Amino acid sequence: MKIAVDAMGGDHAPQAIVEGVMLAKQDFPEIEFLLYGKESEIKKYVTDETNITIIHTDEKINSDDEPVKAIRRKKTASMVLAAQAVKNGEADAIFSAGNTGALLAAGLFIVGRIKNVERPGLMSTLPVIGQPDGGFDMLDLGANADNKPEHLVQYAVLGSFYAEKVRNITKPRVALLNNGSEETKGSELTKKAFELLSEEEGIHFIGNVEARDLLSGAADVVVTDGFTGNAVLKSIEGTALNMMGLLKSSILAEGFKGKMGALLLKNALRGMKDEMDYSKHGGAVLFGLKAPVIKTHGSTGPEAVRYTIRQIHTMLKTEVVPQLVRYYEAKE
Template sequence: MRIAIDAMGGDHAPKEIVIGTEYAARNNSDINYVLYGEESEVRKYLTDDLSNIEIIHTNEKIEADDDPVRAVRRKKEASMVLAASDVKEGKADALFSCGNTGALVAAGLLVVGRFPNVDRPALMSTLPAFSGSRQEFEFLDLGANSDAKPVNILQHAILGTHYAKDIRQIENPTVGLLNIGTEENKGNDLNKKAYNLLRDEPSINFYGNVEARDLLNGLVDIIVTDGFTGNAVLKTMEGTTSTMKKVIADAILSGGLKTKLGGFLVKDAISQLGDSLDYDKVGGAILIGVKAPVLKSHGSSKREVVEYTLEKTKNILLSGVIDHMAEAFSE
């Protein structure tokens, strides 16, 4: 099993990518990790001479502000593109990057290739749930397709269903459509048509509409929406979480003795809450609908997130979910 890693993608590349990969390699001696990037820079941060880490040298990389499609087509020697090419050619089994999201989506679509009969792949992440029997749910699309069609949302629901069955071992996962109300006739034209398609699709267990205020309440196993809405909601959640942590910390530090004492007594509980909101610990987002696992973490990801995402990549490869998705869309 070989995982291709874009060592030059992200705000803290290559240092955090290399160190995170080394963490993963120590714990998974049966997996080969291939780092694509400037060899002298990559070697600078390797501390162990591990036999399951390989470096493929390249001087070129895709920048954060590059046009995604143009960069993938023109920068053939970029670390991300070389890694994607090796996945396409069967020299590696999966691709991971913290780099330009648009470029990674383009590399997944144009280089790795999508499944036949899947019109557009989607970015999907696992998010925490805080009530009911569910502790987490799958959320897609997170931004791969800003302009979606109803059939895209249907296909994403089917892909997400296979993922939940194979990765999370849920026998009959439920699917909800993110909307402005729970009634069947709510929403814009896209959501109304998507609702009808989801309701009539026999291969999924459609729950109905889910409002944004219930997103974290564990109503369903999978929530689908268009990429524009999904990305906006995800970033709102990230911003809210970050702001609330800061507000609580500032309130404690600026309060009197009783406030500080109370803060000291509840600091473990606050820390646990922060950990439960940190969905990076379940690994990055996966681009589903392409022929091999393509995973993406934040550009600001540090070594721990890299390790979590590489562990997630391993589990996806072992599960066989990609083959099951391909089979579902082969007809």
């Protein structure tokens, strides 16, 4: 297994990225890592050179770069070189904590779509409250702002495939995100998508799901258009962060008694925080491409990188992408 790493992508690169790789090496000594970026900076954090190759480049894609232009103009950027390595068969997967739009563009234009997959979707595994080891896969989370009903059906197939092959869920329950559970609710997009999903063979479609029920485990796979999916994801992130902040400020406002109570609840509070941390499931997958392309959060730390590499390892070990290729070939 070889993983191409954009070592210069992210708010804390290359330190957080390389330190995460070092942690993952302990879990998966069989993986070879190709680290793309400024060699002198990367080497500061490499504690074990076994199965590590550094490919030097001074160029990188910045967070404020226009994605498609950056991919086309910055030919030697760390992200572009890593994607090229996957395209050329020198690596089996790529991940980056850098510019999301640029990584999506690199995945589409360099790595390439699987034949008959019209719109690859950006997918994350999000937490289910009360089920620390559970979760649900949601897509599209922003790869495509505008979608047709047929695209949502394809997302259902992709998400169901990932849930079954990678997360070992038998007959995953697929739901359509909507503003009501009734079949007649929603926009023209969701009404038509509901009709098509109901007729799609090979998936276990259970109907509509409302946003308020997402974290309760109502479905294993949730599909929506990219604009809505991105807004919902950021709402979940923002709510979790603000609730933790509100809880902290409320405790501090109670003075000594509040601090004593917090001390007694320390383990429970830590558990709540960990339960809402979806980075333990790995990064966001641009699913439907010829190889795994994974996006981690820009502010990611070493542990999150470790989880992402674990996710990639599972994807490669289960050969989910080759299986997806064969699935779509069989549908021709």
